[in-house]
Amino acid sequence: MRPTVHDIAAAAGVSLATVDRVLNQRAGVRSVTREKVEQAIERIGYVRDVAAANLAKSRVYPFIFILPAGDNSFMRGLEAQVRAAIARSPVERTSISIVSVPAFNAEALVAALDEAQAAAPAGVAVVAIDSPDVIAAVNRLRAARIPVVTLVSDLPGSQRDHFAGVDNVAAGRTAGSLMGRFLGGQSGSVAVLAGSMLVRDHRERLDGFRAVMDQDFPGHALQPVLEGQDDPAQVERLIDDLLTSQEGIAGIYSLGAGNRGLIAALKKRAGKAHICVIAHELTPHTRAALNDGLIDAVLNQDAGHEVRSAIRVLKAKADGVAVFGAQERIRIDIFLKDNLPFEQDAAADTPLDRGSNQEPAQGEED
Amino acid sequence: MRPTVHDIAAAAGVSLATVDRVLNQRAGVRSVTREKVEQAIERIGYVRDVAAANLAKSRVYPFIFILPAGDNSFMRGLEAQVRAAIARSPVERTSISIVSVPAFNAEALVAALDEAQAAAPAGVAVVAIDSPDVIAAVNRLRAARIPVVTLVSDLPGSQRDHFAGVDNVAAGRTAGSLMGRFLGGQSGSVAVLAGSMLVRDHRERLDGFRAVMDQDFPGHALQPVLEGQDDPAQVERLIDDLLTSQEGIAGIYSLGAGNRGLIAALKKRAGKAHICVIAHELTPHTRAALNDGLIDAVLNQDAGHEVRSAIRVLKAKADGVAVFGAQERIRIDIFLKDNLPFEQDAAADTPLDRGSNQEPAQGEED
DNA sequence: ATTTTTTTGATTTACGTACATCAAATTTTC
DNA sequence: GAAAATTTGATGTACGTAAATCAAAAAAAT
Structure with missing residues (x-):
């Protein structure tokens, strides 16, 4: 049987009240006694029963998620996932609020972070913009002992507790490797379309992509990076211009959002030589394009x-408990048209497999 | 505030004891009363606090994992993961025992399943072999109201509750698609190496691979399937023979285990034209071969x-609770040498990221 | 209408932890 | 060595649920 607080008391030769004082770092314990208790804890291998503790405390975790606004399928999907988490709140003892800020706007983000700090939540998750002001704002949160998790886009150099997102350099490298191999012997240059070099994830993907292309596939020159601000309309114009003004584009790597515009532009040149297109984020649009062979x-x-992981990590940080790293890695999924998961509404992420003996749920995670 | 059993009692106009009888399906409640309570539960939206319930019951979940024995890196890694879960047992309220059976031996598996049934556990996870006897044994377990989850290899046609593994047809299709595109214009035939056609996962991968190759890349003929029994020595012999006897092998798809043998055989022909190799399961051997360009x-x-998912699902089934499908999908990771996660001992799957502000853990999940 | 059986209510204890209160013991201070 | 301050112990309540007991009420059987 798992040792309890009573066992600590017995092992340390002190009362339950003293054990409680040590465990919950309350005042009024001599350091000699404190050590005696801590050694007993170590010795008998006591681990706090978090479920019982939360029950006793009737703890709830107020969290704030700061997400970019705008017409971006991925971000809207992300928000839908946060809303799904809100629906689970009673069971998970969370109380999550969503704060929406204009995309690619460091100032607004700083304001939102400061406002979040004023609300004194048990944790903050934020889609970061890489700027000194934002770093400072995050560090202020940490100084106020509020755990911070960056979501999707990281903020190195800050004191954020954790990053819930993918390794974007590896993602870019993978894209480069696939691009090079899919192009095979074909000649031609490769275009890169980003959202903004302001966000870390886009810069990192570009770095990784460039590194592999330069080293392993030097035959394919890279065009100057296009920045479409993750905006479909803007992206469509950029790609239209590119494809009419430039000859010999063999591949396009779209490392940001706004792929609706890219796909629209690609559709206009149906019949011409295939361009190898690699994009990010599976949305209804990219899924359809993948099926059509456009991507x-x-x-x-x-x-x-990412959302569930962020919540687990914020909880763990709030409780001062170790994070189980192996469970929190966010992986890069590579989808070809041959391994697309069954279509599923991200928001309507309802429990499947609830009856007995159903087929395995398709299109999900862990 | 979340409604409690007391709220049910008040809403239904009955006593706490009656609510308890209904909730825990105890006898001695008239159907009229039972319905009154159930309606109240529905009406006020009561959800049982599982943490509190488990605390009150001091519930532990005795689970049995039935795994194939043998010198197979993947299976040994799987076993290491089960052992890691055993280490977490006190916290997770599980009590897991591992049963080892000879690989590809349906009879032994049936015996193990029957033995497991005799032990009356709260659930069984099994790496299935596709055979009518095994299906019958699994159905016996289910008839005895013991939840069964198939692990890695599924058992359709049986009444297993859930499959914790990947969509192997999609995996095979993906392999086919990558093979076809990586080969590009190159000519030559493609060899397929399996472990045994007895296990479902191998058959399904083959089906998927074949479908894509036949349809999208008919230029590359498939060689007859080689069965290596997942045994490195046997595999090495098979591939040695293949490569000396056959000319013009452009690609090899290894859909089972025993890749050590494959890699050894490949090494012997260093200098000759590159063969495109696609394999399954990231082990120290395949990882090294990927880095060396052999795979x-x-x-x-x-x-x-898969192990953590199986445990979560078994718990849910044991409690008669809905499974959160989105969290239980096992995904197919595609690794190129460009997106290899940092090396990590699968067994020593210790919590990373335990201090504050560490880099995101690499090489993990959810 | 009485007895028997079934159903319902009232109450208590337990799970492991948190937290509060008050008394007793110990140490520190003067 | 006495007073003051600090530390420790003893005890009780709470969290939401499970489970048991016994009495009371209601229903069914005679």
């Missing part, structure tokens, strides 16, 4: 994973 | 995921 591969990060 | 892509299923 060759989609690299995806599972927004549901 | 072009590795499709992987995360054993840690």
